[in-house]
Amino acid sequence: MIAHAATTLSMVSIIEDHARKRSDRTAVIYNDRRFSYGQLNAMANMIANGLVNLGIKPGDHVALSCPNLPYFPMAYYGIIKAGAVVVTLNVLLKPREIAYHLQDSEAKAFLCFEGTAELPMGQMGKTAFDTAPQCEHLIVITANPASPTPIEGARTLGQLMHNQPPTFAAHAPQADDTAVILYTSGTTGQPKGAELSHMNLLMNAMVVRDLVATVMETGADAENVVLITLPLFHATAQQAQMNANLLAGATLTLMPRFEAGAVLEVMKRDKVNFWTGVPTMFHALLHYAAANDIDIAPIAASLRLASSGGAPMPVDVMKQFEGMFGVRIMEGYGLSETAPVASFNHVDKPSKPGTVGQALWGVDIICADDNDRPVPMGERGEVLIRGHNVMKGYYKRPEATAEAMRNGWFHTGDIGILDEEGYLSIVDRKKDMILRGGYSVYPRELEEVMMTHPSVSLVAVVGIPDEKLGEEIKAFVVRKAGMETTEKELVAWCKEEFAAYKYPRHVEFRDHLPTSATGKVLKRELRQS
Known part of the structure; x- marks a missing residue:
């Protein structure tokens, strides 16, 4: 033997x-x-x-x-x-x-x-x-x-x-020894530590590296410069940027804080080839460049690829950025518990705006009902994931691990739709779903449409308590510069765009929306305001 x-x-x-x-x-x-x-x-x-x-x-x-x-x-x-x-x-x-x-x-x-x-x-x-x-x-x-x-x-x-x-x-x-513990955001309770093994992290880094390799320089003498503005304590920057790109032999240029003007300067100075941000960052670069008449040509000459994660990219922002910078935005999706990337656009296949790409190599994704059965193609269901990227479990939390990993799948808590080609759309989180008078309303759908209004620069939709309906729908809106659209006008516009149970009855205008260190809009703060 x-x-x-x-x-x-x-x-x-x-x-x-x-x-x-x-x-x-x-x-x-x-x-x-x-x-x-x-x-x-x-x-x-x-x-x-x-x-x-x-x-x-x-x-x-x-x-x-x-x-x-x-x-x-x-x-x-x-x-x-x-x-x-x-x-x-x-x-x-x-x-x-x-x-x-x-x-x-x-x-x-x-x-x-x-x-x-x-x-x-x-x-x-x-x-x-x-x-x-x-x-x-x-x-x-x-x-x-x-x-x-x-x-x-x-x-x-x-x-x-x-x-x-x-x-x-x-x-x-x-291979299965724990290398890193990443704490979840704690949006549903106390933060939990996701244990990721050496295998989880290396496999994910290798697959991500190979996904973008076709648009980067290759060979022993290749020089690729990757700008990191997302915080390195976060899964996306730490794994999909730092680990994946050092594995590829690239150069990392680090910025401790995202500031639109400084980012554009570093892109030009270091001839950055690849940058990853969240939608609010893309939005900020677009508006800063336009407002300050920035010459994009030197940046566009070196930038080969941009990617977005953390939240679905508004289609209007994607089109504007790609038009201004002349670079394709690749969208991906994942969580701390999935090391983190679970789906991503593939360079050799077209992107579908509003989706976050297809499952990575070695990863399975389904959208399922409450009994973990796959829902029909095109219908909403909870996103379940299995593969080499799924964590070992939550540190010292066997019950939470068992709940999240039941029936062989990691339960993300996100609501998604898969199309016939396996492209995944993230509709919302289960907890963000608004239950208005017995009807389920998905904020993501409203936000996507409201972003097409000529006066709207940024929007976040949340549910607020209502004695009669349980929850009512409220939109927090940042107007474009110089626009003076009123609450009454915007509500009337939404009434024309959405079914009667969907449109927001309340609109509050803000100069900016609260965001986390990773650029995600903090809806819990909006709900509490």
Whole structure:
């Protein structure tokens, strides 16, 4: 009988392979600083050595809170090299929320950026750290590694790396070992940690890399520049941008904050080939470029591809962007629990506006009824997913895992429609469905149509309490510059466009809509306003 060795598979191969073969190639750009693959790998090795010297062992959890700075990939891969699990935290969390994540994830160490006067991440991290007794080490990432720690009782990342060798024999994990824990947004309760394995993440990164490879430069000397403006703590930027594009040997140019003018400048400066955003970001670039008479030609000359996720792209915004920048927008869909990409447009097939592409290779998607039976083609149903990308489960939550993973499928909570070619449309989330007088109303449908009104720049539709009907429909609208459409006029227009039970009875105009760090409109804030 032949004994087979257990399969090992590690996320660190993403940078280690390029560090061996193309050490001098630029991996990361931040402002005027450049880091090669060799430097990125060496610094990750020094961090790994420092963590091991602190007593971090394979399987331990290490939290990381850092904006889009070069320290993020250095620490991320350093933690994984040490055999630990990375727990990435939203940089906007407050002390109570940070403490919850540290305690829930059972983090042994916490690497936290010092922050700014406006966002003192280090001080908030220390407050949270002091209430999480199982977390033994607070490591502050300072903008200048040589700076002393601004936090009493903490060490800096520079001190952690001091005198550590730039080589490290990375831990060899099993393919199903957890590599990363991503916390869900907590829109339906306390945030839950989705455990993603090395296999989940590497397979997803490989498939995403191959999807876009046909429109990028190829070959050993190819230079592709990818702009990351979505936050790296989030699944899309971390996995579909950082991991997938470093796996491809591309160069990442990092921006900690999305500002339309600055983004256009970086696109021009670094000759960006690929950018991923959410619909609100595309909307902002369009309006900034038009309002400031920006010369798009140098940007369009290098930009080969743009992709969108996080929310369905309004068709009008997509057409305007593609017309102005001369580049195709590829749409995708996924969740933290699906590593994250589950569907995407394919370069060799036409896009269908209003859809988020087709299932990835190795991934199955159905739209199902409440008994997990597929609904007829073209009808609404909950989106269920299975494949190499689906998480192991929610950390320490067997009941929630069983509920989400029942009958062999991951239940997304999203409502979708599949057409005859397998293109998926996301109609809404189950929880966002408005039940008005016994009729189901899907906000996404209303928003898509209202975006075609000549005065509407941005819209979000929510349900508000109503004593008679249970819920009434309300639209929050940002008007286009110079437009003065009234509530009465817009409601009358909607009445002509929608069935009597669908159209919004209330319209509130806003200068802007509240958004999360990833650019999603925060409907829960609108409901509470």
